Amino acid sequence: MTEQKYDLHCHSNFSDGALSPTDVVLRAIEHGVTTLALTDHDTVTGLFEAQQVASQHELNLVPGIELSCIWNKKTFHILGLNIDPKNTELLAGTQQLQKIRMERAKKIASKLEKNKIPGAFDAVQEAAGTGMITRPHFANYLINKGHVSTMQEAFDRYLGQGKSAFVNTQWVELEHAIQWIKSAGGVAVLAHPMRYKLTASWMRRFLSAFKEMGGLGIEVITARSNPDEIRRTVHFARQYELYGSVGSDFHTPKNQWVELGRLAPLPTNIKPVWELFNH
Template sequence: MNLSYDLHSHSTASDGTLSPRDLVDYALSAGVDVLALTDHDTTEGLSEAAVAAEGSRLCLVSGVEISVTWGGQVVHIVGLGFDPQDPTLQVGLAELRTFRGWRAEEIGRRLAKHGIADAYEGAKRYSNGHLISRTHFARFLVDNGFSPDMRKVFKQYLTQGKPGHVAGEWAELDRAVNWIQGAGGEAVIAHPARYNMTRTKLRRLIGEFTEAGGVALEVVSSSHSKDEMFTMAKYSRDFSLRASAGSDYHGPETPWANLGKLAPLPDNAVPIWRGWSTEKAVAAV
């Protein structure tokens, strides 16, 4: 029996628009069998998601998407199948959320200087009140007429050189991987083709990730073209890594990144879930 895996998704615990419970319900309706909730720098939504999945056919995997600064840019490392109660992991994630809090206030200050008042307060209303991301600012800006849509708003206001850009100061690559490993999980480079790195730089990233103990690349992603999926599968083979698959689902507002619609892994890619037992897959919450 072929199961449907989606190992990259978000809820209102970070910048998704569905609650963890509603995300689980939607995943079930979309035909997903194994789901990882991978909110940005937090595991806050896992308990609610686990309760929602209990007694259903859905297998929930504990997950997180950790923000990392590497090679002068931000990359994301997904952790899967770890113990969410691990103290070292939680201390590390708390450090990142503290920076996120300052960054959100600074984005608000910079947008105010550009003539956009109350952006911080506006973004906060779109969030859970605890973690405010650039996506929350983007929703505020779009809904208040500063940009036509979510695809354009980042380029207009929130990327390097734009009024609301604040450079990230995130975790080091080896620290992020160590947090995940130390909690009994497996580390994955999220949507590697999206970083627009040169071939040399991407191979260097993958090499350092592998040396740190990382085990997989996200080969299938909603942000990867078919050619990019096959390229990432080749990189996974070159570095003896396994392959993961995730939509990076944030909610119904982004239909191009939907649950239950992922392409299959290329035939020559080794799935990260090969050899997983039920005990390995189910979130320890």
């Protein structure tokens, strides 16, 4: 029997990933992944192509999404795993997020123009195609135009919080995001919990609210997790009786540190989130 390898968080070029859904699925297979969730930001559009390819190979594709939301004026990313991508409530929600992203893109482009960097909006819109416009699209534009040499520099100089082209965005409320996921029959999972840099007391407040609203899981293992972060996340998972998830958050083959399927195993004292999926 083939050893099961899960990766429940990755992106295609329908949001801020570099590869098409087809290439993400084929790369996952190449790296021994047996169950993959494609979780593009605020859109399900890439799932149909991914499912088609997965069904031609022995890969179990879990339909997913990563929703941007706000709780107590802080931004969080919530994964919806094992969703029905045709659910009307979820689709209405993604349209709302599409509008928010479009408004943000226009504001970022306008700020870049004030920095004497014109033409960004048309370029990122073309690059995003039918997918969501994200900040990495702007970063790529800045690289292509020679204003910066790396993605990190683009964020450090222009796009990161407090920088000249940063736009504070009012995403949807956490409660709504979880409701859309539940409505689509999915499992709500907190993505990369250690990236929010919350104190332990803030994390406890958040997880209490998350659980109360119907959140069920927490990403215990990511491609960047160090042993201390895993230990802390395991503690929160056990304290709040949350199911554990594993996900690389893969975006591009250019990032050698983040690869599909290259993940530490989920600790055995944590209930795996895939137990909640009804295949």
